[in-house]
Structure formats: structure tokens, C-alpha cells
Amino acid sequence: MNSFQRAVLYNIRKIRKNLIFFCILLFMTITVLIGLSIYLATNHEIETLRETIGGSFKIEAVYNKEDPSVWEIRQEDGTMQYTGPQVDDELIEKVTKIEGIKFYNAVFTWELYTDDLELFHGLFTYVNQIEEEKERGAEMLEKTTSFIGNTNTENSSYFRNGSFDLVEGTHIREGDLYKVLISKNLAEYNNLKIGDAFTVSLRESTGSKEDNPYKLKCPPFDMEIAGIFEVKSGIAESEMVPETSISDNLIFTTIDFSKKVLFYLNEKKCPYDNCTFFVKDPKELITVIDEVKLKNIVKMNYFTIQEDDSMYKESVAPLKVMKTLLAIFVGIIMGACSLLLFIILNIRVKGRTRETGIMLSLGISFKSITYQYIFECIIIALFAFLLSFAVSKGIASQIGNYVLEKVTPKQEDTLKKITKEDAIHNQAQELTEDMLNVKASVKTPDYLLIKVGVGEFLIVILVEIIIICLSVSWEILKLFRKNPKEILLYY
Known part of the structure; x- marks a missing residue:
């Protein structure tokens, strides 16, 4: 045995x-x-979070009003125009050649008149109701909102940090010229759905020298709804907040559309508001930023570089x-x-x-x-x-x-409502900064x-x-x- x-x-x-x-x-x-x-x-x-969220840094131009060398007076209207270095396609191309950069998202925001779209009421609606003598064309501000152009809306900070959540349709990117993302509440408010279209236009604004503030600067644009998002964290409808800053009124477009608007404004190139560059490994974030500075791609007296891996760390x-x-x-x-x-x-x-x-x-x-x-x-x-x-x-x-x-930690949806008390007890500058820094969710x-x-x-x-x-x-x-x-x- x-x-x-x-x-x-x-x-x-x-x-x-x-x-x-x-x-x-x-x-x-x-x-x-x-x-x-x-x-x-x-x-x-x-x-997975390291790859999808990772680390990033944002480059933004510094419009230093104390430096006369980067400003000139426009002959047509006498306003000051910035002529210094800006975040443009040339700068983006140089930065993306740095080893360790995965992709980028350029942002350009403009305000357009929403011809057949009703917005949620804000400051201008409230002011127009109580103002005895309104400025010519003041009502058009009630129907004007922010259009945020992105290289790819999926990489927009609003969606990456969980403030906004796409619930229907798809994100949009370069090539989707006249497609937009709108909020679920705005879509329901206007009885709109995926595939529907609405008209927006670029017009003379209040305070312009034109007799007709509503005068078109170019043919109207027909925008198709490609996606609908839900606001998780943001600024709620309030009489103390401009219509352009209410989260449910924000409309996302592509950089292509932003460039189209700039073309009609006779701008030769597209100066982006900012551009966020995403690195392959968050651990290499500071190394990549140092290399950008070392190669003098970004002159620090004209730009700011803000690193951000906080979302990754918190997530x-x-x-x-x-x-x-x-x-x-x-x-x-x-x-x-x-x-x-x-x-x-x-x-x-x-x-x-x-x-x-x-x-x-x-x-x-x-x-x-x-x-x-x-x-x-x-x-x-x-x-x-x-x-x-x-x-x-x-x-x-x-x-x-x-x-x-x-x-x-429990993540709660937070819609921040700015009240009259907020406006009374805070200076305008502080209030604006507070509005723009609503705490976002983590991923x-x-x-x-x-x-x-x-x-x-x-x-x-x-x-x-x-x-x-x-x-x-x-x-x-x-x-x-x-x-x-x-x-x-x-x-």
C-alpha cells in the first residue's frame, strides 16, 4: 500500500x-x-482612472493691462485690442510634440442670441422687469447664452469632473460643425429631443453704435441636438445670475463652430480661451510641465500654466x-x-x-x-x-x-443658487469667482x-x-x- x-x-x-x-x-x-x-x-x-482621468495642465493667456506693448487701439470703435501671444493652434502644436502628452482640449466660448430657444430666466430678465428706461435692445440679453466650443466635449472639464453627465446622445468633436449638447432641463423646457434643431444667431449687441442691436452679422445658424446632459453640480436659475452663467442654459459646441463665428467677426486666427493638455501618466505631470517651460514654448510672462491632477487624486x-x-x-x-x-x-x-x-x-x-x-x-x-x-x-x-x-464619501448633486444676500455680503469679484468654482463630483x-x-x-x-x-x-x-x-x- x-x-x-x-x-x-x-x-x-x-x-x-x-x-x-x-x-x-x-x-x-x-x-x-x-x-x-x-x-x-x-x-x-x-x-483605468489613471488612463481616463490622469493628470492635466491648462495653459491660458495673461492679458496684462499694465503692459502697453501688447495692446493697441482699434480704429473702428476705439476699443483696446490685445495683440500679445495667445493660446492658438501654433502653440498647441508645439506643446503636443512634447513626449508624455496624450491629447488636448481647446476651449473657446462665445455668446450668441437664441432665436427660437427659451432660456431660463436670470439677472437680465429681472432687471428688464424693474428698469423704467431700458437700454435699446436690452431684451435680447434675456435670450443670449454662452456657447462653449471644445475640441472634444468628452474632455471638457464640466464632463470630466462629473459636474455634467451626458444622459442621451453622443459627445461632439471636430467635424461636428453645427451639432450641440444642451441640458436636459433646457430640452424639456423647449420640448426638444435628440435630432431636433433650433436657430441661433450672431447679432449686434446692446451698447453698439448700430441703430439696430438685433442686426445680423451673418446668416443664422441651425444647430442640431446631438446630446443631452444632466446638470449634477452648477449654478441654478436665479435673478442674481446672468442668463449666460446659469448651468442649464450653457450650450456646448465644437471648436469648428467657434472658428466659424470668429470668421464672421473678421478674426484671422482663433485665440482660444485656454487649452488643457492631458498627460499619459499623472506621475509625470510636473516633468512634462517643466519641459514645456524649459523649451520656452510658453513664455511665463504672457501665459499661466495650471497643473491639475486633483480630480484623479480625489477619485x-x-x-x-x-x-x-x-x-x-x-x-x-x-x-x-x-x-x-x-x-x-x-x-x-x-x-x-x-x-x-x-x-x-x-x-x-x-x-x-x-x-x-x-x-x-x-x-x-x-x-x-x-x-x-x-x-x-x-x-x-x-x-x-x-x-x-x-x-x-457620499456625492450629492449640488445646484448652487446665488441669492440677494450673497450679492449684498460679497463683492462682485468674489461672487463671480464663487459662481465659477462650484465643487464638482469625483469619478x-x-x-x-x-x-x-x-x-x-x-x-x-x-x-x-x-x-x-x-x-x-x-x-x-x-x-x-x-x-x-x-x-x-x-x-
Whole structure:
């Protein structure tokens, strides 16, 4: 009879005696397997966020009014025009050649008159109601809003940070000339849906020298709705906020459309409001920025560079906490159960010292006896492994996402309403800055895709089999130095 056969027979006779060992091994395997699976899923999500959100830096021109060399007076209307360096296609091309840049999003915002679109009422509607003598064409400000041109609206800060969430349709990019994204509330307010169109126009504004402020500067534009977004964080409708700043009134377009508007304004090139450059690895953000400065692509007296990896850091913070907790928990469980297994298996082997001596006296080798004792444990372990795999697959996802929910701060939709009290107690400058800095949501996932894979299963099995082999061998080696007669007499 070989070692394996003797191991099977022993386990059949000693089923109750093996129960404690089975339960400990089952608990250890389930716990470690679930912990490892959740850890790997968490790590994968962190890497995904690194790629999708990553780090970025924004370049913006500084319009220094104290520097007369970059300003000139326009002959047609006597206004001051900036002539210094700006964020344009030439600058963008130079920056994108820097190693480590993944993509960019240029932004240009303009205000247009919404011919057949009703906006949510704001400051100008309120002022026109109470003003006794209104400026000529004042009503047109009630129907004027901001059109935000983007290289790709998906990379707009509003959508990346979770302030706005696209709920219908698709994002727009270069090539989608007359397509727009509008808010869900604005669409419902005007009974519009995906594929519908509305007209906007570029007109003379209030305060112009034209007799007719409504005079068209170019043919009207028919804009098609390509997507509808929901405002999660932003500025609510209020009589203290201009219509152009109410979040539900904002309309997103492409850079192509912004350039079209500039063409009709006789602008030779497109000076963007700013451009955000995204790096491949957030860890390299500062290195990339330093290289931009070192190559003098951006002259710091004319531009500002603002690095931003805060969204990435805030988004992964709960996941990193979760990783740390899992590593500590799995480590404690692994260590405690390994120690317990070591003690139990040592006691188990020591309690069979006389049996070991008898087998040695019958000519069975130490090697064969060691194999038998290890096989006995592995046979029990196999049942524990199979059961633990089935249990882990069933509950790993629920446990992992429960932990994620507990470590993730609650994100609430925040529509900020500017009141009269805000305007009274704050200076206009401070109020404007406050309006533009509504705290955005982070992109920590609500759900983790957790899979108990065969790879993780085999890793756990291998570790536990090694523990079993070492634990059994440790006590057997103590007996190795004695002959069968000494063992029988001593014990």
C-alpha cells in the first residue's frame, strides 16, 4: 500500500478529527481568495482612472493691462485690442510634440442670441422687469447664452469632473460643425429631443453704435441636438445670475463652430480661451510641465500654466484606502490562519508519534511517511478549495462593493443658487469667482467588476499547500534523527 492509499484510508477513519482542520482551511481560503480578487479589481480600476482621468495642465493667456506693448487701439470703435501671444493652434502644436502628452482640449466660448430657444430666466430678465428706461435692445440679453466650443466635449472639464453627465446622445468633436449638447432641463423646457434643431444667431449687441442691436452679422445658424446632459453640480436659475452663467442654459459646441463665428467677426486666427493638455501618466505631470517651460514654448510672462491632477487624486483616494485595508486584512487573516494551521498540524503529527514509530519499525521510510501525512492534509484541502471557490464567486462582488460604498464619501448633486444676500455680503469679484468654482463630483466608480478568477485561485492554493507541507515537515524532521526503537520507548 502506497502513501496516497494510506492517506485516503486514514481520512475515512478520522472524518470528525479532520473537521477542525477543514473549517480553518475553508475560512482561510474563502477570505484570502475574496480579498485578493477585490484587491486586483480595485487596482485595475485605479489604473483605468489613471488612463481616463490622469493628470492635466491648462495653459491660458495673461492679458496684462499694465503692459502697453501688447495692446493697441482699434480704429473702428476705439476699443483696446490685445495683440500679445495667445493660446492658438501654433502653440498647441508645439506643446503636443512634447513626449508624455496624450491629447488636448481647446476651449473657446462665445455668446450668441437664441432665436427660437427659451432660456431660463436670470439677472437680465429681472432687471428688464424693474428698469423704467431700458437700454435699446436690452431684451435680447434675456435670450443670449454662452456657447462653449471644445475640441472634444468628452474632455471638457464640466464632463470630466462629473459636474455634467451626458444622459442621451453622443459627445461632439471636430467635424461636428453645427451639432450641440444642451441640458436636459433646457430640452424639456423647449420640448426638444435628440435630432431636433433650433436657430441661433450672431447679432449686434446692446451698447453698439448700430441703430439696430438685433442686426445680423451673418446668416443664422441651425444647430442640431446631438446630446443631452444632466446638470449634477452648477449654478441654478436665479435673478442674481446672468442668463449666460446659469448651468442649464450653457450650450456646448465644437471648436469648428467657434472658428466659424470668429470668421464672421473678421478674426484671422482663433485665440482660444485656454487649452488643457492631458498627460499619459499623472506621475509625470510636473516633468512634462517643466519641459514645456524649459523649451520656452510658453513664455511665463504672457501665459499661466495650471497643473491639475486633483480630480484623479480625489477619485482614487477611496480606492487606495480600500487597497490598504484589504492588504492589512488579508495579511492578518493569512498570518493568523497560517500560524493556527502550523500549530494544529504540528499537534496532529506529534500526536501520531507512536504510529510513526510503528510504521518505521515495519520498514516504511521517513519519506513515505511524510508524503502520507502531507497527502492526508491535501485531500482534505482539496474539498475546502473547491467549496471555497464556489462560495467566493457567489459573494466576492457583494462584499467588495459593500466595502467600496462604505469608504467612498457620499456625492450629492449640488445646484448652487446665488441669492440677494450673497450679492449684498460679497463683492462682485468674489461672487463671480464663487459662481465659477462650484465643487464638482469625483469619478470614483459606484461599482467594481469583481471576478474570482482561476489565476487567483491557483495562487491561493499554491500558498496554502506550501504552508501545509512546511508545517507537516517541521515536526517530521524532529523525529528524523531518532530510530524507531527510540521513538517507541520515548513516547
